[in-house]
Amino acid sequence: MAHADLSPRMKRNLDQLFADHGYSDYRWIDPKQIIVAQWVRMKCIYGCGEFGRSACCPPNNPSVAECERFFQEYAHAVVFRFEKTVDKPEDRHAWTRKVNTGLWKLEREVFLAGNERAFLLYMDSCCLCKDCAGDRTSCQHPRMARPSPESMAVDVYSTVRRFGFSVEVRTDYDQAMSRFAFLLIV
Ligand code: SF4
Numbered sequence: 001m002a003h004a005d006l007s008p009r010m011k012r013n014l015d016q017l018f019a020d021h022g023y024s025d026y027r028w029i030d031p032k033q034i035i036v037a038q039w040v041r042m043k044c045i046y047g048c049g050e051f052g053r054s055a056c057c058p059p060n061n062p063s064v065a066e067c068e069r070f071f072q073e074y075a076h077a078v079v080f081r082f083e084k085t086v087d088k089p090e091d092r093h094a095w096t097r098k099v100n101t102g103l104w105k106l107e108r109e110v111f112l113a114g115n116e117r118a119f120l121l122y123m124d125s126c127c128l129c130k131d132c133a134g135d136r137t138s139c140q141h142p143r144m145a146r147p148s149p150e151s152m153a154v155d156v157y158s159t160v161r162r163f164g165f166s167v168e169v170r171t172d173y174d175q176a177m178s179r180f181a182f183l184l185i186v
Contacts (some may be wrong), residue, residue, distance in 0.1 A: 006076045006186050014110060014185070018078070018167050021106050025081045030154050031074035031184055035069050035116035035155040044151060054149045055139040058128045064153045068119045071184070074117065080181045081165055089173060096127040096179075103181050104144050115185050149182050156180055 011028070011075040019025060035182065044051055044058045051058060082099055086092050094136065100122040125148050129140050139145050149156050158182050160167055167178050 005050055005168070008112070010023065010077075013113065017109055017113065021109075023080055023106070024177050025083075026078050027163050027165070029077050030056040031071045031077040031110075031182075033159070033162060034071045034182070035159045035162070036064060036071065037155040037158075038064050038153070040064075040079070040150055040155055050125055050132075053134050054132045054151075055126050055134055055136050056122075056132075057146050057151045058114060060136050061151050067153045070152070074184045074186065078183045078186045079163060079165070079186065080123070080183070081160075082179045082181070084179075085176045086173060087097075092124075092177075093127050093130070096122075096124045098148075099123055099179075099181075100127060101111055101144075103183070107146075107183060110183065110185060117184065117186055118144050119184045121152060121154070121184075122146045123179040124127045124148055125151070149180060154182070164183045 018024075041064050046059075054060075061067070080103070084094060084095055094137060105121055105123060107118050111118040126145050128144055133139050135141070136145075149159075157167055159167075165178070165180070167180075170177060
């Protein structure tokens, strides 16, 4: 499959753009190395309270096979890491909303810089609204809504370790969370 290329100049410009937006904890990756797994989708279906309740989560998302194919269409992407400790679980929504809104603005600028394929996977569920509409046609911000990596069947733990990030299962809220967003570029 033919890929659009990313010139060294464009890459430098994007690094500058990321810096201008305050992002420093990220790595360039080959999206073909993103690990897509059926077990991730099983965890969505059985065990996640957002299944069927979020417009950007299964069963509203592409199949695992389609997700796998999607990542194969790209040659350059970036993984961003975000770390945070929250006092209580309810605080997580506001943090996610803020981070995802900033990432959406970044995706738009990457697109406007001439990368028509730019597509973001938020660091967690969309969370732009307090209560998600639950299906794509009722989504309150359809232009901004994006899926999370997990909802696209990405094995985030194995994938980010492959690119040199360390990440462990957290067992309590007083431990810092590590969340990862993926920006597919070309
Ligand atoms: S924008 Fe709002 S309604 Fe749409 S997916 Fe995100 S949280 Fe749900």
